[in-house]
Amino acid sequence: MVLASSAFALAATPAYAGPATPAYAGPAALSAPAGLAAAEVSFTAKDGVVLHGTVIAPAPAPGSGTRRRAALVMMEGAGNRGRGNLLPEAEAFARRGIVTLIYDKRTVGYSLVHRDYSVLADDALAGLRLLRSRADVDPGRLGLWALSEGAFAAPLAASRSADVKFLITVGAVGIAPAAQTAWQYGEYLRHAGVSGSLPHTLQSTAIRMTMSAGIFPEANFDPAPAWERVRQPVLAQWGALDRQAIPQESGRIIRQALERGGNTRHTIRIVPGLRHNLQLTADGGFDRIVSLPPDYGAYEASWIERSASARPGTSAGPAPADDLPVPTFTPPAWYESPWWELVAFLVFLVGFAGYPVTAVVRRVRGRRSAPPARRPARWLAALGLATTLGGLAYVLFMLATAANVIGPVVAGHPIPWLVLRLLAVATVVTTAACALSWRRHRRDMTRGDKARVGLLIGAGLVFLPWAVYWGLLV
Template sequence: MRHTTARTSVTGRTGGTTVSRTGWAWLLPRILAALTVLVCSVLVLPAAPANAAPDGPTATEVSFAGNGGVVLHGTVLAPVSTTQRRPAMVMIEGAGNRGRRELRLAAEALAQRGIVTLIYDKRTEGYNLLHRDYSVLAEDALAGLRLLRSRADVDPARLGMWALSEGAFVAPLAASRSTDVKFLITAGAVGITPAAQTAWGYDEQLRHAGVSGSFTHTMRVTAVRMTIGAGIFPEAFFDPAPVWEQVRQPVLAQWGELDREALPRESSQIIRQALERGGNTHYTIRFVPEVRHNLYVTANGGFDRLARIPANYGDYEASWIDRLTHALPNASADPAPPQHIPSPTLTPLAWYESPWLQLAALLVFLVAFAGYPLTAAVRRIRGRRGAPPVRRPARWLAATGLATTLGFLVYLFFVMATAAHVVGPVLIGRPIAWLVLQVLAVATVVATVATALSWRRHRRDLTRADRARLGLLAAAGLLFLPWAAYWGLLIP
């Protein structure tokens, strides 16, 4: 078979100019050489700007040992391109154990802007509803910082911390203990004690729900003080101001203008004054428009909890970090948003407010109010007839007293568990549940009076056992009066 070799000519047109294969042979090596020079020049750059725009973050699961050897699990989110050293941050979540998912959206947004971020699950050993230690949590955060520092894609000169809400109690402690922390960024930092902040937050939520009157005082003052006295409010009187005085790193403190939890105006003033007392004038205080406590989007004036971030989330932070490589920031502060009421002053409990006395009163109520119908049922089972002549008011007292006591405990703990975000429908300035409890409390007082009068009228007709049962019931009713007044059930 005869083979012929055809000589082909490849041409291309660029702007009307014909390029032959011979031309490409001359041009292609020069293009490759130029690209090689460009790539090499990128590889030798010591750092990339924080506001670089990578294609997207990569996620790496990590584990590290925190304070006391407790193993913590987290995720490092980093820009796809890891050929350059990047700024990096340990991100510390707010109160509770929501885990790293609470900060995932924010961490991804920051990573997309060229910042390596570490988010991790908070310890459960040594952190719960009854116990926490911000000093221990600070050591955990520093352990995370050491993990980031060991990464090849992290620039140790631009290694910092980012903290939300309760995390902003922790991050200043960590920053004051280690020079490896080069900057500090906070969102929704609180400048007052956790107890005062909780009380203020209750008031904000209840005011927004249209609640007024005694229930507001019960939640804002009585309930908070009682939980402190009972020892079930950990770190209640932690004062963040002295810790902020020890912070020497540049600080970017941010609050949402619609923050309903962290007292933006008061907290920013306290933190600013504490930094200046410590000689730190390298701070930026910023109030972000139209966002809530965690700088997320809000559709309800800051009172909702939407899991959505603004489109430009992280732009300012990345730019601020990038500017640190050129010069430390000078002190600056945005005008603070208005604050409806100041933080409350929580006084110590008086002797009659002792949690032990409160518990004793509740036990008396349960024994007396629940015991009366139980003993009546036992009498019937045994075939004993002849109920005491005062049975009708006594039954009402037992029923209304028991319903009020149990209903109060359930509703109070429910509202506290939701941080007053859920109170139910409101009528004439009161949650309907609270209004029902107030009506029951009044009925209990009326039934107490009726039982006492009937007992006195028929005391000669009562057996010794009946006197004992009714005496305990009436005593519980009399004790109920000051107790209900103290908790606001008999106050408008």
């Protein structure tokens, strides 16, 4: 299981390049929307990686001269979707008189299995220096705007530079990424009507295994210490229908961290009717349509103007009750080592796949005799392979889609998971039948047949605790 998980993760990881290579070519030069100006820019990160972006700004009126304006460096959420992903928000801010920089996130040092929020913070500060050098930017109204995962790095950046005059976050998470991911899985599964063993498998077993295997980057990162060091005015916002960032709990944690650090200039804002990225939703926050509210950016623009004198804030709008408790993770048990998973997977390959392979070899060599237990053995080999490989594929699919593609649910089980559970029961029953047949006919078997069927039964016995651990038999 863990071997295939690692292969999946590595296959999805962009290839690394040298330190001076552009991180991501990104989209073609973004054209300037009507009434706005767009300028393609490049800037160099602290470690020498060249980053590319676009500055979106209000178009200067003819003959009006240069006017200094408030400005934002916009930090993307998880993944590397390119600067165009934040273009609608950047345009909305620019239409309200704010200069914005959107840029392509690095891939050198950032991938599916590796990332460093400290490095991402330095990248944002490099972009801030670029904005600060522009004639149309007011250095006294220059700040950071960060979405989701970007809000893990933004407080680090703010604590490192006095050039950051304010910090705005959207969908910031106040707990470790592993616990947040588990909570998000629970929200999507509950929304789809899933119950039974699958939520525990995804929220606990799969996440713990990826953590043990070292392919869950920054899994235990604690954001609170970085928030304690932020001295600038802070506007932390969540959509009331945020199904990813645990808005109520994250807001409480971030507020307490700021106050522990002595920061009294913060506003915690919960916005009714909006989802994780403060966009509109047609499905209670579980969809991902791209649709900005008509007044997007108005509150932020007003807040920036008064941020120098900001006072302690209170939540604007009702804070939603978090439907599910925040999962906690204890250190993995000895049997949760990736090496034990690898051993189990090899046993399944040798036992379940080895039986039909040796049968083919025997046929090729002209040995057509078969052991007396061949019928239950054939069933066990087929069922064991289908269940282990199918279970592996399904769990990987659910992880890759963040439990957001569920499909039809029957009796609290997605149909693929229900089929896998039935196959698991059939595998256990067939293991018992094969063992009884082997015991009854062992004197009629050759030594080679005993070994073949014995390995097959051994794989079936290992399958039992493995299936229990992965939730297929509980």
